[in-house]
Amino acid sequence: MSSGLDLLSPEGLRIDGRRANELRRVNCKTGILVQADGSAYIEQGNTKCIATVYGPREPSHKNLQYHDRASINVEYSIATFSTSERKQRSKMDRRFIEIANIVKQTFETAVITSLYPRSQIDIYLQILQIDGGALHTSINAATLALIDAGIPMKEYVCACSAGCVEDTPILDLNYFEENNFTPTLTVAVMPNSGKISTLVSESRLHLDKFEPVFNLAVSGCKQLHSVFDDVIRKSTTELANRVMEKQKE
Amino acid sequence: MALISPSEKDFITKGIEADMRNDGRSRIAYRDFTIETGIVSQASGSCRLRLSKTDVLIGVKVEIGDIISNTTSDNNNEQEQDIVNNQNESDKGRIVCSVECSPSASRDFEGKGANDINNELSQIMNRVLNGPQGGIDLKSLCIIPGAQCWIIYVDVLVLDYDGNLLDTIFLATRAALQNTRIPKTEIQDIGNGQLEFDISDDIEDAEKIKGWEDVPVTVSLNKIGQKYIVDATAMEELCTDTKIIIAVNRNGEICAMQKSLYGSLNPSLLTEMIRTAKDIGKVLIKNLDTTLEHEQVMASRANNKKFGFFI
Numbered sequence: 001m002s003s004g005l006d007l008l009s010p011e012g013l014r015i016d017g018r019r020a021n022e023l024r025r026v027n028c029k030t031g032i033l034v035q036a037d038g039s040a041y042i043e044q045g046n047t048k049c050i051a052t053v054y055g056p057r058e059p060s061h062k063n064l065q066y067h068d069r070a071s072i073n074v075e076y077s078i079a080t081f082s083t084s085e086r087k088q089r090s091k092m093d094r095r096f097i098e099i100a101n102i103v104k105q106t107f108e109t110a111v112i113t114s115l116y117p118r119s120q121i122d123i124y125l126q127i128l129q130i131d132g133g134a135l136h137t138s139i140n141a142a143t144l145a146l147i148d149a150g151i152p153m154k155e156y157v158c159a160c161s162a163g164c165v166e167d168t169p170i171l172d173l174n175y176f177e178e179n180n181f182t183p184t185l186t187v188a189v190m191p192n193s194g195k196i197s198t199l200v201s202e203s204r205l206h207l208d209k210f211e212p213v214f215n216l217a218v219s220g221c222k223q224l225h226s227v228f229d230d231v232i233r234k235s236t237t238e239l240a241n242r243v244m245e246k247q248k249e
Numbered sequence: 250m251a252l253i254s255p256s257e258k259d260f261i262t263k264g265i266e267a268d269m270r271n272d273g274r275s276r277i278a279y280r281d282f283t284i285e286t287g288i289v290s291q292a293s294g295s296c297r298l299r300l301s302k303t304d305v306l307i308g309v310k311v312e313i314g315d316i317i318s319n320t321t322s323d324n325n326n327e328q329e330q331d332i333v334n335n336q337n338e339s340d341k342g343r344i345v346c347s348v349e350c351s352p353s354a355s356r357d358f359e360g361k362g363a364n365d366i367n368n369e370l371s372q373i374m375n376r377v378l379n380g381p382q383g384g385i386d387l388k389s390l391c392i393i394p395g396a397q398c399w400i401i402y403v404d405v406l407v408l409d410y411d412g413n414l415l416d417t418i419f420l421a422t423r424a425a426l427q428n429t430r431i432p433k434t435e436i437q438d439i440g441n442g443q444l445e446f447d448i449s450d451d452i453e454d455a456e457k458i459k460g461w462e463d464v465p466v467t468v469s470l471n472k473i474g475q476k477y478i479v480d481a482t483a484m485e486e487l488c489t490d491t492k493i494i495i496a497v498n499r500n501g502e503i504c505a506m507q508k509s510l511y512g513s514l515n516p517s518l519l520t521e522m523i524r525t526a527k528d529i530g531k532v533l534i535k536n537l538d539t540t541l542e543h544e545q546v547m548a549s550r551a552n553n554k555k556f557g558f559f560i
Binding site (some may be wrong): 122 | 289290292295302308310312347349351352353354355356360361402406408409411
C-alpha cells in the first residue's frame, strides 16, 4: 500500500488534520420538515443527509402487508449536486437499491415492527453532499428521524466506519481515505446492548486487523450515541416545555 | 397529495369569495419566504428557499461542454437536443434544468411517482430560461464559437411541499443564479485560426452570470369558484379548477404564459389576471433582490461564515 504514508503523517495526523481515532464534526437536528411524520438532518464532516419517515400507515402495495408486523420501506437517493462532478443518476441505480436494502435490514432488527401489523413504515434518505461514509450517515439520520416520528425502537442504532492504514486503525473515513484502497468496515450497533445490527465490508481486511478496526468502529458508534442522545433529549425537553406552556394557557 | 372533502372544499371556496383565506390572507397576498444562498459548498451557486412550508434546494453547477447546434445534430442526448432545437446559433451557451421531487415532500413522489411532475417542471424551466425572454445572456456563456461553451446546470431538489411549487422554484432559481460564479477563461490564438483557452483558478476572478437580473419569476394564479388567488397552499390547490402560470421579469414584461388544469376562463378575467400577475411579479422580484442584498451584507459582517442549512 504505497499511498499509506500520505494518509497518515509521521506525526499520526490524517489528511484533514484528525487523529486516527477521531470522529468528524457531527451536527444534527430533528423535525426539520413539516409534511413528514418524522425528519432529521445530519452532518458528519462534509457528508450531509436528510432522512424522512412516514408511517406507520397503510402499505402502498398489498404484497407488503404482513399480518404480524409492519414492513419497512427504504428509498435512498443522492442529489445531483452532491458530488464534485455533476452526475444524474436514476433512483433505480443498483448501488442505491443495495444501500436502501442494508438500511432496511438494519432497522428491521431495531424497530419493534410487531406493534403495527398490516402497516408500512417508509424511510426516505436524501444525500445532499457526499464526502465518504454515506452509508453510516444514512443509518444515523434514519435513527434520528424514526425517533422524531415516535416509532418504538428497542434502542438507538448508531453506525460508524473504520479502516486500516498500514497497521493503524482509523475512524470515520472521508472520501479520499475511502477511495485509496483503504479496507473499510461499516458497523451499526445498538449501543446499550452492544448488539451488532449491520456489518459491511467491501474490501480485503486481514483477520489480525479485524478486531482492532472493529473495536474502533464500535467505539465511534458509542461516541455518536452520546451526541444523538443529547440532541434527542434537548429537542424532547423543548417539546415538553412547549406542551406545558400550552396547557397553562 | 392529500385528500380533500366536499365540505372542506366548500369552506375554502366560500372563504376566497369573501376575500378571507384559511390562513388569514387576502386573495392577492403572497406568503413570506426565507432564503439562504451559497450553502452547498461543491456547487458553483446554491440557494435554499422556503415559501412558508414549501422548501426547495437548488444547486447550480457550471461545466464546459460542446456547443450543439442544428447543423451538428449528431448528439444523442435527447433532453439537451430539445433545448437547442429552437436555436440555431453556434455562439451560445445553454442552461439545463432538472427538477427532482424528493419523497420527503409527499408519498406520491416515491419511486417513479415523481417522474411526471419532475418532467413537467423541468420542461417549463428549460423553456423559459433558454429563450431570449430568460434574461441570461447566453452569448456570454460561449467560450469558443462553434466549439465550446459553459453549460449551466440548475438542479432543483424539492424537500417539502405546501403548494405553489413552480413560483418557489423560479424564485429560488433567480437567487441561485445570482449566487453563481463562473470561472474566467482566457482565449489564446495558437495560430492558423485555432483557438485555445485557459481557465483561471483564482476564485476572485470568477464572474457573475450576465443577465441574472433579468431572469423572470412566475406567478401562478389559481381560479377557485369565480375568483382567483395567488400563492395557493396545498389545500387550495386541490380546489383549483384552472391555473394560469405567468412569468414576469423585473420590468413587468410577460415572458411566458401557460394555462393548466381542466377548467376554462373568460378572456376578460384573463386580462385582469395578467395585470395582477404583472404587478405581483414586480413586487416579488423587488422583495427577493432586497432580501438577497441584505443577506450579502449580513454574510460579509459575519466574516463570510455561513450558519446555514438546517442547523
